[in-house]
Amino acid sequence: MSRVRRGFKARRRRKKVLKAARGFRGGHSKLFRTAHETLARAMVFAYRDRKARKRDFRKLWIIRINAAARMSGLSYSKFIHGLQVAGIDLDRKVLANLAITDPHGFASLADMARQAS
DSSP, rough: OOOOOHHHHHHHHHHHHHHHHTTOOOOGGTTTHHHHHHHHHHHHHHHHHHHHHHHHHHHHHHHHHHHHHTTOOOOOOHHHHHHHHOOOOHHHHHHHHHHOOOHHHHHHHHHHHHOOO
16 A cells, blocks of 8 residues: 555645735745744734724714815714714715815705704
8 A cells, every 4th residue: 555645635725825925025935834833823814994983984084074074064973863864875985085086075965964963
């Protein structure tokens, strides 16, 4: 009986890990064991931070909307409530973009929100 040579499968697995680890510094991109550990850790961070990115952007949009609403004489909560009552269904990303790119349009939205509430 001959021994089992695991060349192809093992090589393919190692190549996959080392390819994913490209760009890491030093042995973290050259040595399989170190690359494997670093990659596992990187994937944990990537998974966690995909969730965090959504939270961070929502926070940023709310800050921008609040600043623009206060320039129009409304608080953030009164502005959002006024939009809901008025039936204006825009999400925070769009509102924040509008506050930056079109202040006059945002001010008109704020007036509608003020009248509705």
